[in-house]
Amino acid sequence: xxxxxxxxxxxxxxxxxxxxxxxxxxxxxxxxxxxxxxxxxxxxxxxxxxxxxxxxxxxxxxxxxxxxxxxxxxxxxxxxxxxxxxxxxxxxxxxxxxxxxxxxxxxxxxxxxxxxxxxxxxxxxxxxxxxxxxxxxxxxxxxxxxxxxxxxxxxxxxxxxxxxxxxxxxxxxxxxxxxxxxxxxxxxxxxxxxxxxxxxxxxxxxxxxxxxxxxxxxxxxxxxxxxxxxxxxxxxxxxxxxxxxxxxxxxxxxxxxxxxxxxxxxxxxxxxxxxxxxxxxxxxxxxxxxxxx
Amino acid sequence: xxxxxxxxxxxxxxxxxxxxxxxxxxxxxxxxxxxxxxxxxxxxxxxxxxxxxxxxxxxxxxxxxxxxxxxxxxxxxxxxxxxxxxxxxxxxxxxxxxxxxxxxxxxxxxxxxxxxxxxxxxxxxxxxxxxxxxxxxxxxxxxxxxxxxxxxxxxxxxxxxxxxxxxxxxxxxxxxxxxxxxxxxxxxxxxxxxxxxxxxxxxxxxxxxxxxxxxxxxxxxxxxxxxxxxxxxxxxxxxxxxxxxxxxxxxxxxxxxxxxxxxxxxxxxxxxxxxxxxxxxxxxxxxxxxxxxxxxxxxxxxxxxxxxxxxxxxxxxxxxxxxxxxxxxxxxxxxxxxxxxxxxxxxxxxxxxxxxxxxxxxxxxxxxxxxx
Numbered sequence: 276x277x278x279x280x281x282x283x284x285x286x287x288x289x290x291x292x293x294x295x296x297x298x299x300x301x302x303x304x305x306x307x308x309x310x311x312x313x314x315x316x317x318x319x320x321x322x323x324x325x326x327x328x329x330x331x332x333x334x335x336x337x338x339x340x341x342x343x344x345x346x347x348x349x350x351x352x353x354x355x356x357x358x359x360x361x362x363x364x365x366x367x368x369x370x371x372x373x374x375x376x377x378x379x380x381x382x383x384x385x386x387x388x389x390x391x392x393x394x395x396x397x398x399x400x401x402x403x404x405x406x407x408x409x410x411x412x413x414x415x416x417x418x419x420x421x422x423x424x425x426x427x428x429x430x431x432x433x434x435x436x437x438x439x440x441x442x443x444x445x446x447x448x449x450x451x452x453x454x455x456x457x458x459x460x461x462x463x464x465x466x467x468x469x470x471x472x473x474x475x476x477x478x479x480x481x482x483x484x485x486x487x488x489x490x491x492x493x494x495x496x497x498x499x500x501x502x503x504x505x506x507x508x509x510x511x512x513x514x515x516x517x518x519x520x521x522x523x524x525x526x527x528x529x530x531x532x533x534x535x536x537x538x539x540x541x542x543x544x545x546x547x548x549x550x551x552x553x554x555x556x557x558x559x560x561x562x563x564x565x566x567x568x
Numbered sequence: 569x570x571x572x573x574x575x576x577x578x579x580x581x582x583x584x585x586x587x588x589x590x591x592x593x594x595x596x597x598x599x600x601x602x603x604x605x606x607x608x609x610x611x612x613x614x615x616x617x618x619x620x621x622x623x624x625x626x627x628x629x630x631x632x633x634x635x636x637x638x639x640x641x642x643x644x645x646x647x648x649x650x651x652x653x654x655x656x657x658x659x660x661x662x663x664x665x666x667x668x669x670x671x672x673x674x675x676x677x678x679x680x681x682x683x684x685x686x687x688x689x690x691x692x693x694x695x696x697x698x699x700x701x702x703x704x705x706x707x708x709x710x711x712x713x714x715x716x717x718x719x720x721x722x723x724x725x726x727x728x729x730x731x732x733x734x735x736x737x738x739x740x741x742x743x744x745x746x747x748x749x750x751x752x753x754x755x756x757x758x759x760x761x762x763x764x765x766x767x768x769x770x771x772x773x774x775x776x777x778x779x780x781x782x783x784x785x786x787x788x789x790x791x792x793x794x795x796x797x798x799x800x801x802x803x804x805x806x807x808x809x810x811x812x813x814x815x816x817x818x819x820x821x822x823x824x825x826x827x828x829x830x831x832x833x834x835x836x837x838x839x840x841x842x843x844x845x846x847x848x849x850x851x852x853x854x855x856x857x858x859x860x861x862x863x864x865x866x867x868x869x870x871x872x873x874x875x876x877x878x879x880x881x882x883x884x885x886x887x888x889x890x891x892x893x894x895x896x897x898x899x900x901x902x903x904x905x906x907x908x909x910x911x912x913x914x915x916x917x918x919x920x921x922x923x924x925x926x927x928x929x930x931x932x933x934x935x936x937x938x939x940x
Contacts, residue, residue: 462702463697463698463699463702463703464702464703464704464705464706466663466697467695467697467703468705468716468720469663469683470661470663470690470694470695471690471694471716471717471720471766472686472687472688472690472691472717472720472721473716473720474683474684474687477720481705481708481716482705485705485707485708486705486706486707488707
């Protein structure tokens with residue numbers, strides 16, 4: 276066009292040049308996730324030592340204090356609950372049971388789902404049909420009602436909870452793993468392994484499982500959140516963890532009646548839950564990225 | 569395991585299990601003359617392979633094929649895509665079921681063997697697939713990939729396997745320092761060389777090469793082909809070499825079989841087939857793929873005359889001679905009667921055979937398309 280050559284603009288034109296400098300946090304953010312998980316893991320292992328106060332000490336005079344309130348007992352970092360107990364100490368102590376139930380139940384669910392999925396996908400035929408009808412039957416059931424019923428019959432205990440919670444996730448796991456197995460089964464490297472002389476066990480353990488692990492890691496991350504939430508839901512309804520045992524779910528449930536006056540009672544344990552699930556998820560993505568290069 | 573043609577040798581340590589000892593050292597190169605080995609490594613008789621589509625329709629991908637591969641020999645198998653080459657390969661490897669016929673490998677009938685019974689045989693019958701990228705397990709390291717067959721068959725201990733892996737990698741031109749890498753870190757040509765090293769690690773009698781260079785760059789193809797030849801010289805392995813690239817087949821094969829719609833239409837020693845192709849389809853194939861020369865126009869014309877139109881679908885195979893729909897020499901006989909593969913010269917196995925009613929007329933009339 277007819278533009279005259281512009282006079283030399285300022286040495287650093289504001290928006291024109293593409294940004295060349297890399298975000299310095301990029302690629303190092305995983306340190307944060309490791310740190311978050313490390314802290315939570317530390318809480319889980321040694322919560323009773325790390326908690327600043329006795330999580331069960333009731334101080335009715337200082338009930339429903341907001342975060343950062345000070346009393347003669349010390350600084351209530353996250354405030355106090357309806358009975359005047361220190362919320363931060365409760366969260367720290369509750370992390371143990373939360374993580375224990377979450378990881379155990381998720382791992383069991385993954386194992387069951389993976390076995391069913393691999394068998395269905397690899398062997399096909401009637402095994403596949405039976406397995407898929409089972410997952411459908413499971414999915415068709417109103418799981419939450421069913422879980423309440425079972426917990427009522429079996430009695431609410433941590434062990435029963437760990438046994439029951441996997442039923443929430445195994446059908447999804449089985450279906451995902453089945454689909455992935457079907458795909459892998461026709462891959463030349465699996466067919467080639469058979470041509471090399473691998474038997475079924477060797478195909479499954481040497482080739483299918485290693486190639487399914489990224490998928491299982493993703494499922495773990497997704498499902499651990501779901502399991503912890505399901506546990507929270509059951510505990511909230513009184514069919515899960517019973518006081519004095521504490522989980523983040525129990526804390527969220529306890530705080531709910533006070534949502535209007537003491538938001539921190541639900542938000543803070545919720546944040547702990549979110550931070551844990553997010554860290555696991557981000558970290559697994561980071562590992563996935565690294566394993567590919 | 570009974571190996572009828574296995575030579576009693578002094579080279580192998582006495583008192584040791586041959587099977588365990590063999591992969592560590594090299595098999596002595598086949599020293600006997602061909603005549604002393606009447607039994608081919610692979611003898612396929614009247615093989616039929618059917619695929620059933622989800623619609624219920626059936627395709628006969630391989631329709632009564634006879635083949636022989638002799639020890640230490642390369643049999644090239646050529647044909648257009650979809651003519652059943654790979655089905656034949658997979659059937660020979662017993663990776664897909666056969667609908668009829670027999671596959672005799674090293675004196676053992678493979679048809680009717682259970683997968684468990686096949687496992688022992690697979691030590692001597694290996695395969696290299698077309699796409700090296702997907703035929704190597706992405707999560708395994710190269711060293712483990714190369715020695716997988718040894719591990720599967722419980723041969724050698726871990727340390728020996730590691731040594732063999734490094735040695736074999738070096739042999740196929742991969743720096744042994746890369747043994748801990750994963751396949752994705754290699755180029756396609758390197759991957760295919762690893763695949764070849766893996767196939768040869770048990771020193772098999774026969775390797776089925778299913779288009780082993782088709783997925784590679786032309787510059788890399790030559791390396792892999794030369795490597796295939798070197799390995800054959802070293803180990804005396806027989807190859808069933810499947811390809812659609814005639815130039816490659818010609819370079820590597822001792823004998824060549826041409827496949828069209830599930831049938832073999834011509835089979836001859838490589839030099840014969842390329843110098844004096846007889847079947848109209850073979851002539852067309854050869855005219856179409858050889859490098860351009862001053863008579864390119866004439867060649868193109870020849871292809872147009874010899875193979876006009878498209879390959880019919882395997883789902884609707886023409887009656888009589890399968891080639892009659894495209895053949896300029898076809899007459900009513902061709903439409904009605906399926907020609908058999910007849911020997912037109914040479915001895916029983918090594919001779920030139922063709923399946924054409926009018927091969928004499930074709931030979932006299934068709935322009936001389938031949939390779940240099």
